Amino acid sequence: MPIEDLARSDVVTAGPETxxxxxxxxxxxxxxxxxxxxxxxxxxxxxxxxxxxxxxxGEADDPTGMTAEDVMTDDLYTAEPDAGFYEAATLMADxxxxxxxxxxxxxxVGIITADDITELLADEQQHLGDIIRGQRPEY
Numbered sequence: 282m283p284i285e286d287l288a289r290s291d292v293v294t295a296g297p298e299t300x301x302x303x304x305x306x307x308x309x310x311x312x313x314x315x316x317x318x319x320x321x322x323x324x325x326x327x328x329x330x331x332x333x334x335x336x337x338x339g340e341a342d343d344p345t346g347m348t349a350e351d352v353m354t355d356d357l358y359t360a361e362p363d364a365g366f367y368e369a370a371t372l373m374a375d376x377x378x379x380x381x382x383x384x385x386x387x388x389x390v391g392i393i394t395a396d397d398i399t400e401l402l403a404d405e406q407q408h409l410g411d412i413i414r415g416q417r418p419e420y
Contacts, residue, residue: 284369285362287401288383288391294319297326297350301337304328304349315380315392318353322388326353327380359384362391370398 294317295304304316308330318326328349336352337344359382360369373381373395383391 282366283363284360284366284381284383284393285391287366287397288362288393289397290391292317292382292389292392294389295328295349296320297348297353299349301328301333301344301347301349301352305330305333308333316349317382317389317392318349319389324357324359324382324384324389326350326355326357327382328353329380357382360393361385366398366401369393373398 293307293311293313293315295307297318297320299318307316308314314331315327315329317324318328326349332352332354337347358372358376358378360372362383362385364383369381373379379395381393382389383393
């Protein structure tokens with residue numbers, strides 16, 4: 282199954298010049314834990330709620346002058362929409378990331394998270410449980 286079947290297409294984005302205070306406010310308003318940083322529609326980085334906690338609050342910097350570019354992870358890993366779930370999960374595990382932007386020809390088209398993959402696996406486990414319960418003799 283390609284990841285585009287589960288990836289969210291409504292990715293929250295911001296430009297590199299966006300103040301970190303705006304990023305934090307947007308995360309709260311949109312109920313997300315990350316914002317993909319883009320130049321036009323090309324993903325160039327990602328800022329997570331953890332980045333804000335560690336790179337701003339943890340380093341005791343004054344956030345008023347800081348921008349997304351100051352705190353974003355810029356060695357961004359992305360996947361193509363037709364990549365499989367196993368490929369995406371392996372990429373995420375190999376690089377210790379929980380959020381994987383999906384880009385096609387360099388343009389951001391979605392995002393998939395570890396939570397999305399976990400939810401899919403839980404649904405599959407539920408289906409397997411239903412099969413087992415359906416075939417198990419009553420006690």
